[in-house]
Amino acid sequence: MTKSVDLPGPGLWTTSVGSFPKPDYVVEARGKYARKEIGRDELKELEKRATREWIEFQDSLPTDVVVDGEMYRGDMVAFFAEELPGLEIGGLVRSYGNRYYRKPIATGPVGREHPVTVEWWEYAQSLTEKPVKGMLTGPYTICDWSFNEHYDTRRDLVLDLAKVIRDEALDLERAGARFIQIDEPAASTRMDELDLVIEAMHIVTEPLSAHTVTHICYGDFQNAYPKMLDIPVDQIDLEFANSDYALLDVFAEHPFTKFIGLGVVDVHNHALEPVEEIAEGIRRTLKYIPADRMFVDPDCGLKTRKVEEAKKKLENIRAAVDLVKDEL
Amino acid sequence: MDRAGRGEVTMGIRTTVVGSYPKPPDEGAPFTVRKTIHALDKGTATEADLRRAQDELVREVIAEQEAAGMDVVTDGHARWDDIVTPFARHMAGFEIGGLLRFFDNNVYYRRPVCTGEVEWRGPTSVAGWKFAAETATKPVKAVLPGPVTFARLSIDDHYRDHEKFTLAVARVLAQEAFELQAAGCPIVQFDEPALLDAPEDLELAKKAIGVATKEIDEAVTLLVTYFGDAKRLGTELFSLPVDGFGLDLVSHVESIELTRSVPVGINLQAGIVDARNTKLEPVDQLVAAIEELASVVGPERLTVSPSCGLEFLPRDKARAKLQRLAAAAQKVSA
Numbered sequence: 220m221t222k223s224v225d226l227p228g229p230g231l232w233t234t235s236v237g238s239f240p241k242p243d244y245v246v247e248a249r250g251k252y253a254r255k256e257i258g259r260d261e262l263k264e265l266e267k268r269a270t271r272e273w274i275e276f277q278d279s280l281p282t283d284v285v286v287d288g289e290m291y292r293g294d295m296v297a298f299f300a301e302e303l304p305g306l307e308i309g310g311l312v313r314s315y316g317n318r319y320y321r322k323p324i325a326t327g328p329v330g331r332e333h334p335v336t337v338e339w340w341e342y343a344q345s346l347t348e349k350p351v352k353g354m355l356t357g358p359y360t361i362c363d364w365s366f367n368e369h370y371d372t373r374r375d376l377v378l379d380l381a382k383v384i385r386d387e388a389l390d391l392e393r394a395g396a397r398f399i400q401i402d403e404p405a406a407s408t409r410m411d412e413l414d415l416v417i418e419a420m421h422i423v424t425e426p427l428s429a430h431t432v433t434h435i436c437y438g439d440f441q442n443a444y445p446k447m448l449d450i451p452v453d454q455i456d457l458e459f460a461n462s463d464y465a466l467l468d469v470f471a472e473h474p475f476t477k478f479i480g481l482g483v484v485d486v487h488n489h490a491l492e493p494v495e496e497i498a499e500g501i502r503r504t505l506k507y508i509p510a511d512r513m514f515v516d517p518d519c520g521l522k523t524r525k526v527e528e529a530k531k532k533l534e535n536i537r538a539a540v541d542l543v544k545d546e547l
Numbered sequence: 548m549d550r551a552g553r554g555e556v557t558m559g560i561r562t563t564v565v566g567s568y569p570k571p572p573d574e575g576a577p578f579t580v581r582k583t584i585h586a587l588d589k590g591t592a593t594e595a596d597l598r599r600a601q602d603e604l605v606r607e608v609i610a611e612q613e614a615a616g617m618d619v620v621t622d623g624h625a626r627w628d629d630i631v632t633p634f635a636r637h638m639a640g641f642e643i644g645g646l647l648r649f650f651d652n653n654v655y656y657r658r659p660v661c662t663g664e665v666e667w668r669g670p671t672s673v674a675g676w677k678f679a680a681e682t683a684t685k686p687v688k689a690v691l692p693g694p695v696t697f698a699r700l701s702i703d704d705h706y707r708d709h710e711k712f713t714l715a716v717a718r719v720l721a722q723e724a725f726e727l728q729a730a731g732c733p734i735v736q737f738d739e740p741a742l743l744d745a746p747e748d749l750e751l752a753k754k755a756i757g758v759a760t761k762e763i764d765e766a767v768t769l770l771v772t773y774f775g776d777a778k779r780l781g782t783e784l785f786s787l788p789v790d791g792f793g794l795d796l797v798s799h800v801e802s803i804e805l806t807r808s809v810p811v812g813i814n815l816q817a818g819i820v821d822a823r824n825t826k827l828e829p830v831d832q833l834v835a836a837i838e839e840l841a842s843v844v845g846p847e848r849l850t851v852s853p854s855c856g857l858e859f860l861p862r863d864k865a866r867a868k869l870q871r872l873a874a875a876a877q878k879v880s881a
Contacts, residue, residue, distance in 0.1 A: 310861020311862075312859060313569075313570060313858060314654060314655065315628070316657075317581055322861070364653045368824070408651050487646065
């Protein structure tokens with residue numbers, strides 16, 4: 220049985236999936252830094268300012284479990300690839316439409332020389348009384364979104380990455396993180412590798428005592444469920460808004476046995492979901508999952524939205540949660 | 548190019564690409580197409596500007612394929628985001644929906660949604676093929692989505708009947724293929740990767756490909772699969788009414804077993820370099836693979852290629868892979 224969570228209140232806690240949009244001054248500064256017009260320190264000061272602003276905003280709502288918003292990350296895989304020996308940043312490939320990314324390449328044994336996320340986590344936690352979530356990219360997703368020139372098999376690469384991410388998670392926990400999210404958006408890509416996702420996640424979460432979360436998206440959930448429940452984490456965070464809560468039909472057949480991260484606003488849509496629509500989604504879900512096992516958040520990272528759009532979506536989530544909590 | 552492998556003596560092992568080619572340039576070179584699309588979105592460039600940028604990219608990728616030693620080239624899908632939406636946007640009966648993962652790749656496409664009768668509204672790819680053919684010195688192959696793959700990558704909100712929907716798409720593709728042939732296109736390739744995940748659609752595919760290729764009596768027709776395990780389809784795959792088949796022999800090595808059963812008179816386009824990983828195959832390894840394939844299907848019926856479209860690789864790696872493929876084919880032919 221799932222352990223309880225160390226948070227006040229009856230449940231329906233609010234949080235975010237990870238990324239927030241970068242304000243214009245950070246986008247500009249990142250461009251200048253790439254063109255070597257400003258130094259690393261100058262960029263970092265602006266990233267810290269943006270992090271502080273996002274934490275202040277989340278506290279103003281308030282938000283139960285806060286994220287740092289990832290002002291200092293570009294791509295969720297490249298960020299780790301830049302820091303980990305054995306991974307290199309490769310050439311440009313297309314992701315969709317007119318969007319391209321630098322796909323990392325595993326060129327040697329993957330390791331870790333120093334903590335990658337702890338300093339930013341500590342900075343964010345110093346700004347708020349609320350718990351800040353540690354944010355990591357999962358081993359399966361880092362492998363799946365990289366080229367492999369070194370390892371004989373995908374499994375070898377995934378398992379080495381799992382040890383690296385475990386060490387990072389342990390460092391976050393030692394620094395004081397009580398919530399650690401290990402994102403695996405690629406987990407739903409290949410049903411025949413779901414066992415590998417589970418095996419790797421076991422390596423990451425086995426020594427942890429923090430509340431562990433994984434976020435999965437873009438997926439073939441109908442096939443991945445209920446096996447997905449075997450991923451050894453306390454909570455699975457899923458997108459509901461962009462599929463009109465179709466997953467609930469699946470929960471009717473096989474009960475969802477973990478904490479849920481309930482995505483209630485579509486992150487790829489400019490339109491703002493009304494408070495009542497979000498509240499109705501939460502009410503529908505409460506028929507399958509009790510309030511004390513439910514976190515409410517956006518479908519996915521909000522980084523592709525404009526700052527004001529993201530804030531309005533988060534405000535409406537807060538208002539909808541307060542509405543439903545009064546009915547409990 | 549005449550109907551390769553059909554009665555005439557062809558010297559050497561032929562080389563080709565499957566379809567797409569990386570759009571990003573080499574490191575440091577201007578990425579004009581990307582910039583122009585951004586500018587178009589902001590209203591500071593025109594459709595004509597984009598067409599010029601795409602024309603330039605087509606010239607560039609054809610020149611690169613030819614310089615690397617390809618015997619048959621494509622326009623690299625330089626004007627497309629994927630193999631289905633350019634056609635769905637042009638036919639009657641479709642809207643374009645949300646983003647979905649393209650098979651098992653970290654690449655996403657917008658899903659066509661069928662909301663009405665699917666109808667031909669004029670050619671989608673013929674002008675692009677003509678432009679490429681004028682640019683190239685080698686024969687240019689046209690690539691069309693296969694009807695089963697088209698249907699499976701779309702949502703059918705109109706027919707609500709997979710067979711009816713697939714056959715309606717096949718009739719439009721038949722018209723497109725006919726127009727390509729009329730324009731002088733020597734090879735029309737249908738991409739059917741989705742068939743590998745849906746062996747139950749094989750009978751439907753026979754019908755649908757029959758419809759799509761019915762009027763094609765001059766151009767060579769190819770049916771190409773990739774990503775999945777072709778062995779699942781078994782030798783029944785070869786009963787589809789086309790002149791040749793393309794197989795990805797990298798993603799699932801088991802697919803190699805199928806090459807032993809390619810019927811006499813049928814051409815094989817064998818994908819032997821990994822178009823989804825940057826690691827470069829040693830030429831000797833490719834030589835061995837080509838020699839084995841040539842001994843099984845006969846050199847006159849063999850074309851070698853990457854395992855799938857090259858757009859999953861950065862430009863420099865794609866080019867290096869083609870150079871090695873051509874070097875290996877040349878060694879075997881010598």
